[in-house]
Amino acid sequence: MIPTTAEIMKRRHTAVMVLRMMSLLFLFASALPLLSWMLEGMSDADLWDLDYYLGRITISVAALAIAAVCRFFDRPLSRWIVPIPSPECPSCGYSLEHLRHPRCPECGISLPGALTDTEVPPDEPPPPR
Ligand SMILES: [Zn+2]
Helix, strand or coil: CCCCHHHHHHHHHHHHHHHHHHHHHHHHHHHHHHHHHHHHHHHHCCCCCHHHHHHHHHHHHHHHHHHHHHHHCHHHHHHHHCCCCCCECCCCCCECCCCCCCECCCCCCECCHHHCCCCCCCCCCCCCC
């Protein structure tokens, strides 16, 4: 069955919440290598030996970038993760709204039953091909 608009919005809301949680996790994850750099650099007095600490800094910046993407692009990402299903034939693109039989009237391919309109009673015989 094709999900209703309310179901799609609920799934998108869940996706936004998951993305925001991921953003928080990556934000905390980005702080750990920086903290390690600061503590080790201060105790060994080589804080600005960037060649030595480049790996930690890179991991921290990458985690921070992922956190920023998850936070600031949460809504576009949720629309990408949970798309609105299109009622079109996957073969020819013909509109399948109010379809009574699981077969495309334009190109004739068999369609999954989920694409048929369940509110229309299936008492009418299928169209001839
Ligand atoms: Zn078709």
